[in-house]
Amino acid sequence: MFVINCKNYEEIAGDNIIKFIKIAEKVSKKFNVKIAIAPPQHLIGLVSNSSIPILAQHIDVSKVGSTTGFIIPELLKKSKVKGSLINxxxxxxxxxxxxxxxxxxxxxxxxxxxxxxxxxxxxxxAKLNPDYIAIEPPELIGSGKAVSKERPELIKKAADAIKNATKTKLLCGAGIVSGQDVAKAKELGSKGILVASGIVKAKDWNAIMSEFAKSMV
Structure with missing residues (x-):
């Protein structure tokens, strides 16, 4: 799993999110790698019909109906959103x-x-058996310093910590900026990656997505 969190980066604003998604669709098909994208919440409706999974960046514990300003999972599903980041x-x-x-x-x-x-x-x-646990040391997020290089033991220990979960898989995040970082994360026990600025802020989206996807296979 190759998850891209677009956060609220300006690079992805407006119609740019559509261009971004189209590139991801092509890269996913070319390398046969599952890519999922979490756009800014207000742009989800523009891309929810994509051929790749669209995720929410956050959801709320709230109900369908008379609730204002909350992100409701049931309504996301009706908009073809496939899931969400949590926490x-x-x-x-x-x-x-x-x-x-x-x-x-x-x-x-x-x-x-x-x-x-x-x-x-x-x-x-992991005891809750989510589909994925994504480990990201906060101090490395957006730093350009990959957790797979700076703290490789963290990935190994996390992989061991969730091994008894019946279906949960480990994703590695924080500071991943190259295909080498991706390959190292896989080597250490990660089943995928969660990335943000390393992709979204790159000058050539196709080149960097392809580099990451190639490293996953």
């Missing part, structure tokens, strides 16, 4: 909310990607 380091939520949201996404048969900052959290939330 990203830039949008942390309580453990109780994480549990409720993982359960809700399971009920809806949507993908759940729980973001964690360390091995202790990986072990804790």
């Amino acid at each position: 990203h380091s830039e949008h942390r939520i309580s453990s109780d909310e994480i549990k409720k949201l993982v359960i809700k996404l399971k009920e809806l048969k949507m993908l759940s990607i729980v973001c964690v900052k360390d091995v202790a959290e990986a072990k804790k939330y």
